[in-house]
Amino acid sequence: GAGVSQTPSNKVTEKGKYVELRCDPISGHTALYWYRQSLGQGPEFLIYFQGTGAADDSGLPNDRFFAVRPEGSVSTLKIQRTERGDSAVYLCASSLYGYHKEQFFGPGTRLTVL
Amino acid sequence: TQLLEQSPQFLSIQEGENLTVYCNSSSVFSSLQWYRQEPGEGPVLLVTVVTGGEVKKLKRLTFQFGDARKDSSLHITAAQPGDTGLYLCAGWDDYKLSFGAGTTVTVRA
Numbered sequence: 512g513a514g515v516s517q518t519p520s521n522k523v524t525e526k527g528k529y530v531e532l533r534c535d536p537i538s539g540h541t542a543l544y545w546y547r548q549s550l551g552q553g554p555e556f557l558i559y560f561q562g563t564g565a566a567d568d569s570g571l572p573n574d575r576f577f578a579v580r581p582e583g584s585v586s587t588l589k590i591q592r593t594e595r596g597d598s599a600v601y602l603c604a605s606s607l608y609g610y611h612k613e614q615f616f617g618p619g620t621r622l623t624v625l
Numbered sequence: 626t627q628l629l630e631q632s633p634q635f636l637s638i639q640e641g642e643n644l645t646v647y648c649n650s651s652s653v654f655s656s657l658q659w660y661r662q663e664p665g666e667g668p669v670l671l672v673t674v675v676t677g678g679e680v681k682k683l684k685r686l687t688f689q690f691g692d693a694r695k696d697s698s699l700h701i702t703a704a705q706p707g708d709t710g711l712y713l714c715a716g717w718d719d720y721k722l723s724f725g726a727g728t729t730v731t732v733r734a
Contacts, residue, residue: 551726553715553727556722556723566720567720604667610720611655611717613670614722616667617667618665619666
């Protein structure tokens with residue numbers, strides 16, 4: 512079956528621009544997570560959705576970052592007024608509902624802010 | 626946030642050699658997971674260890690969970706070039722995963 516897909520795979524933008532990153536989770540997975548992975552680091556939690564609602568957005572670094580999941584499936588991570596420090600790989604993961612269910616990761620979107 | 630420290634940061638070995646990577650924390654975890662990540666891909670789950678003192682084997686990979694559930698190790702026997710990758714440990718912090726920085730393993734043919 513299809514895994515988690517993310518688009519685009521690469522995004523290059525200029526400082527100050529707005530970007531949207533998309534995540535298509537595994538069908539039937541109600542939980543969806545966004546992580547950010549900087550060079551030489553492990554993934555860092557950003558936000559967790561259970562269904563349509565953001566159950567925990569404590570990892571979002573500031574109010575330039577926002578994520579939605581309007582129909583409980585596809586999610587979009589939105590970054591306003593991008594900064595060079597936002598350059599990283601943005602990973603999406605999905606899982607079935609339940610405590611400590613295995614998370615399946617997508618290949619990520621590599622964002623480069625010039 | 627519960628912090629996980631991994632060592633070494635980099636490891637380069639010859640095919641056929643053995644290697645061990647470590648994951649340590651000052652916090653107790655209900656379980657720890659090990660992932661492998663290849664360039665351009667997301668992490669893939671290798672194993673979950675749950676019980677203190679537990680040892681799990683996955684072909685040439687052996688995973689141990691410390692008795693106090695604060696540390697874990699991954700041992701690879703007779704490493705092969707296909708074992709090359711970034712090895713990450715992660716612990717559950719409520720319903721989200723907290724990752725270490727990873728160990729980059731390179732196995733030379």
